[in-house]
Amino acid sequence: MYLYDEIDQRLVDERVAQYRDQTRRYLAGALTEDDFRPLRLQNGLYIQRHAPMLRVSIPYGLLSSRQLRALADIARTWDRGYGHFSTRQNIQFNWPKLEDVPEILARLATVQMHAIQTSGNCIRNTTTDHFAGIAPDEIVDPLVWCEIIRQWSAFHPEFAYLPRKFKIAVSGSERDRAAVQVHDIGLQARQNAAGDVGFRVLAGGGLGRTPIIGAAVREFLPWQHLLTYLDAILRVYNCHGRRDNKYKARIKILVKELTPEAFRRQVEEEWAHLKDGPATLFTEEIRRIERRFTRPNYLKLDALAPGYALELARDKAFANWVRRNVHAHKLTGYAAVTLSLKKTGVPPGDATAEQMDAVASLADRYSFGELRVSHEQNLILADVRLGDLHALWQEAKALGLATPNIGLITNIIACPGGDFCALANAKSIPVAEAIQRRFDDLDYQHDIGELDLNISGCMNSCGHHHIGHIGILGVDKQGAEFYQISIGGAQGNEASLGRVIGPSVSQAQVPDVIEKLIEIYLECRDSEEERFIDVVRRIGIEPFKEHVYGNPHQAQKNSQRQLAVA
Amino acid sequence: MATLIRHRKIVSDNWQLLKPADDGSAPPLPESGDIIVPLAAWLAQRDRLLQRPGRLGVWLAGGDEPALIAEDLKNLGVVAVYFTQFSDGRGYSLGRLLRVRYGWRGELRAVGDVLRDQLFYLAGCGFDAFALRDDQDLQAALSAFGDFSEAYQASAARPLPLFRRRHLNSPDGMEWS
Numbered sequence: 123m124y125l126y127d128e129i130d131q132r133l134v135d136e137r138v139a140q141y142r143d144q145t146r147r148y149l150a151g152a153l154t155e156d157d158f159r160p161l162r163l164q165n166g167l168y169i170q171r172h173a174p175m176l177r178v179s180i181p182y183g184l185l186s187s188r189q190l191r192a193l194a195d196i197a198r199t200w201d202r203g204y205g206h207f208s209t210r211q212n213i214q215f216n217w218p219k220l221e222d223v224p225e226i227l228a229r230l231a232t233v234q235m236h237a238i239q240t241s242g243n244c245i246r247n248t249t250t251d252h253f254a255g256i257a258p259d260e261i262v263d264p265l266v267w268c269e270i271i272r273q274w275s276a277f278h279p280e281f282a283y284l285p286r287k288f289k290i291a292v293s294g295s296e297r298d299r300a301a302v303q304v305h306d307i308g309l310q311a312r313q314n315a316a317g318d319v320g321f322r323v324l325a326g327g328g329l330g331r332t333p334i335i336g337a338a339v340r341e342f343l344p345w346q347h348l349l350t351y352l353d354a355i356l357r358v359y360n361c362h363g364r365r366d367n368k369y370k371a372r373i374k375i376l377v378k379e380l381t382p383e384a385f386r387r388q389v390e391e392e393w394a395h396l397k398d399g400p401a402t403l404f405t406e407e408i409r410r411i412e413r414r415f416t417r418p419n420y421l422k423l424d425a426l427a428p429g430y431a432l433e434l435a436r437d438k439a440f441a442n443w444v445r446r447n448v449h450a451h452k453l454t455g456y457a458a459v460t461l462s463l464k465k466t467g468v469p470p471g472d473a474t475a476e477q478m479d480a481v482a483s484l485a486d487r488y489s490f491g492e493l494r495v496s497h498e499q500n501l502i503l504a505d506v507r508l509g510d511l512h513a514l515w516q517e518a519k520a521l522g523l524a525t526p527n528i529g530l531i532t533n534i535i536a537c538p539g540g541d542f543c544a545l546a547n548a549k550s551i552p553v554a555e556a557i558q559r560r561f562d563d564l565d566y567q568h569d570i571g572e573l574d575l576n577i578s579g580c581m582n583s584c585g586h587h588h589i590g591h592i593g594i595l596g597v598d599k600q601g602a603e604f605y606q607i608s609i610g611g612a613q614g615n616e617a618s619l620g621r622v623i624g625p626s627v628s629q630a631q632v633p634d635v636i637e638k639l640i641e642i643y644l645e646c647r648d649s650e651e652e653r654f655i656d657v658v659r660r661i662g663i664e665p666f667k668e669h670v671y672g673n674p675h676q677a678q679k680n681s682q683r684q685l686a687v688a
Numbered sequence: 689m690a691t692l693i694r695h696r697k698i699v700s701d702n703w704q705l706l707k708p709a710d711d712g713s714a715p716p717l718p719e720s721g722d723i724i725v726p727l728a729a730w731l732a733q734r735d736r737l738l739q740r741p742g743r744l745g746v747w748l749a750g751g752d753e754p755a756l757i758a759e760d761l762k763n764l765g766v767v768a769v770y771f772t773q774f775s776d777g778r779g780y781s782l783g784r785l786l787r788v789r790y791g792w793r794g795e796l797r798a799v800g801d802v803l804r805d806q807l808f809y810l811a812g813c814g815f816d817a818f819a820l821r822d823d824q825d826l827q828a829a830l831s832a833f834g835d836f837s838e839a840y841q842a843s844a845a846r847p848l849p850l851f852r853r854r855h856l857n858s859p860d861g862m863e864w865s
Contacts, residue, residue, distance in 0.1 A: 129838050129850065140835045144805060153805075160775055161805055243775070273840045273851070279812030280784050280841075283777025349849075360781050365750075395789055400848045401841075407851045 123186045123416050123492060124269045126234045133277065134231045137238055141165045142224035149221060164244055164282065166237030167223055168544075175542070176215045176223060177240040178230060182250045182268035182292075183211030183495040187482035190493065192233040194478035200226050205478070206538055207463060207471040209586055210289070211249050211495040212240055216542050243371075244282050245275035245356070248290045251299040252496035256504050258452040261311040262319055264294035266411050267348070270403070274349050281356050285363035286371035288356070289328075296615075301497065303327050303335045303617040304589060306373045307355060312342065320344045325355055326377030326385070329583035333619045334374045337382035339389055345408075347393075349401040354393035358385070418490035418505045423455025427509030442564065443515055443526040455508055459489075461501040461523040462533065466558035468522070469551040470536040471499030480521050488514050498535055500528065531573045531640075532558045535586060539579030539596065540603065546579030548596025548603035553577055553632050560633040561640075570640055572653045574613070589613045591655040592639060593620040594632065605632050609639060609666055610658040623667045635670050642669040691826060693807075694795070694817040696833055698826050701819065703745060703766060705799060724768050724797075727752045730760075738763060747799065750778035758790045767792055769815070771800040780813045787814035787844060804829035808836060812843035 126134070141161070148158040166177040178193070185193075193213055197205050200222050201215040208214055218226060230236055239246055248271045250264040251257060271290060275281070281288075291305040302308025308324035320342045327336025343351050359373045362380075377385045434441050449458040461481060463471050473481070481501055485493045488510050489503035496502055501523070506514060518524035527533045534557060537543065539550025554577055561567055576590030580597075587593030593608040604626035611620030627635055642665055643654045658666070692701040705724045706715040714729040717740065724745035730737060737744055745766030746757055757767070767786055769779040779798065786792040797817040798810050804824055811833060820829060842849045848856070 133836060133838060133840075136836045157774070157803060157805070243777075274849075276840060277809075277836065278841055279809035279839065279843060280780045281777065282809050283775050283780065283806075285777075357781050357784075360777055361751075365776060365778075400852055403851075404855075406855055410851075410854070 123184060124181075124265070124411070125414050125416060127414065130273075131231075131234065134234070134236050134238070137165075137236060137277075138224060138227045138231050141227060145221065145224050160242055160283070162220075162223075163242035164239055165223070165227065166240035167220065168241060173217045174220050174223070176218045176226060176237060177208070178213050178215070178235060178237050179240045179247045180212050180235075180495050181272050182248055182254065182265055183252055183497070184254075184265060185493050185495065186233075187485040187491045187493070189233045189235055190478050190482040190485070192229060192235065194475040194482070196226055196229060197475040197478065199229075203476075204472055204474045206469070207473065207495050207499050207501070209471075209497050209499060209535060209537070209584060210247055211252070211497055212247055213495070214538070216538070238276055241287075243284045243286050243288075245278060245284075245288045245290065248272060248275070248292060249300060249305075249497060250292045251294060252494045252498075252502050253299060253449065253458055253504065254294055254494075256451050256453075256456075256458055257295060257299075258450055259297055260294040260452070261296070261313055262294050262345075263412075264292040264300070264311065265415065266408065267292050267294070267309070267311075267345075269411050269415075270348070270408070271352070274352065274401075278356075280353075281360055284356070284360055285365045286368065286373075288359070288373065290352075298613075298615045298617075301586075301589065301613045301617070304329055304333070304586075304613070305336065307352065308336050309348075314342050318344060321348060323351065323355075325389075326374040326382065328372055328374045329586055329588045330372065331369055331581045331583075332372075332374060332378075333583070333588040334378065335617055335619070336374075337377055337385070339382070339386045346403050347397060349403060350396040350399055351389075351393055353396050353401060354389050358388045358392055362388070418492070420453055420456065420505070421507075423453075423507060423509075425454050427455060427507065427511075430508045430511060433512040437512070439526075440512060440515055442568070443524055444511065446526040446528045446530065446568075447524070448511060451505070457506055457508055457511065459503045459506050459511070459514060459518075460496070460528045461503065461518055462525040462527055463500050463523070464527055464533045464558070465522050465525045466532065466562055467555055469538070469541075470534050470554050473501070477521055477523065481523070484514065484517060498528075498533060500533070526564065527567060529572045529574075530567045531561050531570055531575055531592075531636075532567060534558065534575050534577060535590065536577040537579050537582075537584035539577070539585075543579060543584075545582055546596060547581075547598040548579050548605065549629070550577045550579045550585060550596065553594060553596075553605065553629060556629075556633045557636055560637060569650075570644070570654070571650065573655075574611075575636075576611075586613075587611070588619045589617060590620060591653075591658070592636065597626050599626060603629060605629065607632075607635055607639075607670075609663055610655065612655050621663050623663055624671045638670045639666055642666050690819070692797075692817060692819050693826060693829065696830060698830070703743075705747065705768065705819070722765065724766055724799075727756060731756065734760070745795075745797075747797075748779075748782055750776045750782070752782070754782055754785050754790060761790060761792050761794075764794065766795045766797055766817075768797040768799045768819075771798060771802055774801045774803050774806050780809065783810065783813035783815050804832050807832040811845070812839060812841070814844040816844070 147153040168175045254264045291300040293300040304327045310322040323340040324336035494502040534554045536550040540546040576587045577594040578585035578587040589611040606626040608620030690701040722743040743765035747768035799819040
């Protein structure tokens with residue numbers, strides 16, 4: 123965990139006091155709705171369908187058990203006993219009272235947390251790989267860089283009123299697990315030929331109405347220049363991004379309208395003024411941030427834990443869970459574990475206060491008191507000893523957090539949808555549940571293999587449907603809720619945007635359509651190794667389309683044949 | 689007499705802000721007195737404005753290019769940035785550019801939809817004078833400058849970002865912890 127120093131804490135405390143006064147003035151009628159809106163948004167407070175929604179920042183997805191207990195406490199005290207972990211590694215409370223929010227923020231500040239810039243047209247929480255710091259293939263620890271960016275972006279006076287929201291993601295390795303290609307800025311650590319560390323800088327990626335893969339604005343930015351370069355990109359965007367139409371206000375539209383080449387030139391011109399200025403980073407500062415992170419007190423372990431191999435051989439259910447939910451760790455004898463928040467029947471990403479307390483206890487006992495939130499809306503214990511896995515699995519199972527479905531079709535990523543969100547065209551949660559029920563059989567799921575299924579309730583794409591192998595988008599069809607299905611999207615280095623397979627379908631039809639897609643995939647795959655996405659890439663979307671909607675050409679032939687016979 | 693916050697004090701304001709007529713044409717110039725004219729008027733009537741008695745200022749709108757007045761800053765008594773909406777953040781970058789890139793040391797004034805809750809960031813970007821929207825309580829607004837006692841980033845008051853100042857004060861930058 124990054125530990126606040128006196129100034130970090132003071133700034134968060136001062137923010138609470140500032141917002142407390144703003145809320146007081148709003149409730150007293152001294153601040154109008156319009157004047158208050160950006161202020162509350164920059165403190166994470168939306169006005170939703172039923173009640174306000176408070177989005178609490180979990181910087182780069184890292185949480186201590188103490189912080190998770192505070193979140194449980196907030197869920198119990200000011201909400202209805204649960205929270206929703208979002209695709210931006212944050213947590214959302216759906217039922218707080220507007221007048222209670224300053225008190226909630228004050229409670230968060232006692233555990234070095236806040237809701238600063240979790241909404242509004244400003245720089246949002248920077249996200250990263252949920253295996254940051256423990257992945258075997260890292261060039262840099264992205265947590266350190268995310269914290270540097272957090273400090274740079276928090277209360278940045280120049281960039282609090284951007285044309286639109288702004289999201290940055292950092293990947294510490296060449297293999298991208300942070301979806302850097304679909305962020306306003308994506309930073310990918312790399313080493314140049316001389317062995318120096320820097321970042322490949324992508325800009326203008328994003329999902330939403332106009333999904334675009336980010337353009338590389340710089341192939342190699344030495345790390346010292348990270349903040350001045352970010353300043354340059356943000357300034358070009360702040361000055362020239364469109365403000366006349368909020369649907370065209372994201373940086374991706376600016377990059378597209380200027381062309382990536384022209385955008386890059388503008389950034390480089392701006393950067394020429396800022397380069398080597400006061401915001402240039404130096405080694406001692408990186409060391410200072412590194413030292414403020416507490417690190418697990420790892421033991422030197424053997425590669426083979428006593429009992430572990432035996433349990434694997436003896437217990438098929440445990441082995442299944444290990445196969446899906448346990449991940450490689452850079453240190454011998456340790457592993458990372460995903461606690462699935464995707465149990466059938468529970469809205470994806472939701473956790474009750476009791477589960478949060480229980481996970482905090484698991485983190486204390488099995489993973490040095492820390493955990494992470496993944497952008498796939500699960501919780502991760504990153505530093506578990508192999509010898510503890512079986513005991514942890516049994517406890518997680520009892521808590522309903524051991525569904526062995528990571529990477530499988532029922533590990534559905536979904537926004538809260540029309541049940542909660544005022545923007546949504548359609549519900550997400552019941553659709554997710556219907557699909558989970560249809561594919562509930564674990565053996566079948568494992569047979570289907572790796573498959574990302576994402577659901578968004580509207581074009582804002584909070585469920586990242588564009589980059590799901592199967593994406594489901596809620597649309598409004600003359601007042602009724604319909605769903606548009608796309609296939610072929612992917613995240614990571616091979617990022618691609620899904621293509622719509624045909625006319626939208628009703629809620630009841632969605633599981634049938636998904637089943638048909640799976641049928642044709644299973645029929646066409648050349649081996650069990652060939653994933654759904656690989657088959658879509660190999661044979662294209664036509665066979666899938668035909669299997670779902672029928673082949674109009676074939677249908678016509680059939681009816682002609684019938685006529686001929688008659 | 690209009691009032692204004694300047695250097696964190698409420699003062700009376702002698703400057704008259706001229707706006708283009710509704711058809712976009714340059715505003716008529718008063719015979720005397722201190723005036724702040726729109727950039728277009730300045731570009732169109734530079735010499736005439738310079739010969740006029742009274743001090744002169746120029747105001748920029750969010751989309752205006754500050755480089756256009758860079759050479760003439762020595763002739764100006766005020767540079768203002770006009771916010772049509774407080775949420776239009778372009779003015780913040782204009783402030784930084786005028787101060788840091790073009791070296792403007794005189795009064796940098798925020799005018800238009802300027803509200804108490806944006807004063808701290810505006811000051812951080814170099815604004816030192818604020819003609820607040822009519823409904824704002826100036827006395828109460830003064831407290832906004834103290835909303836935060838520190839900032840991570842460089843600002844007008846602190847040209848070095850926090851991390852640099854930390855390391856100036858102690859070699860390992862840890863003196864605050």
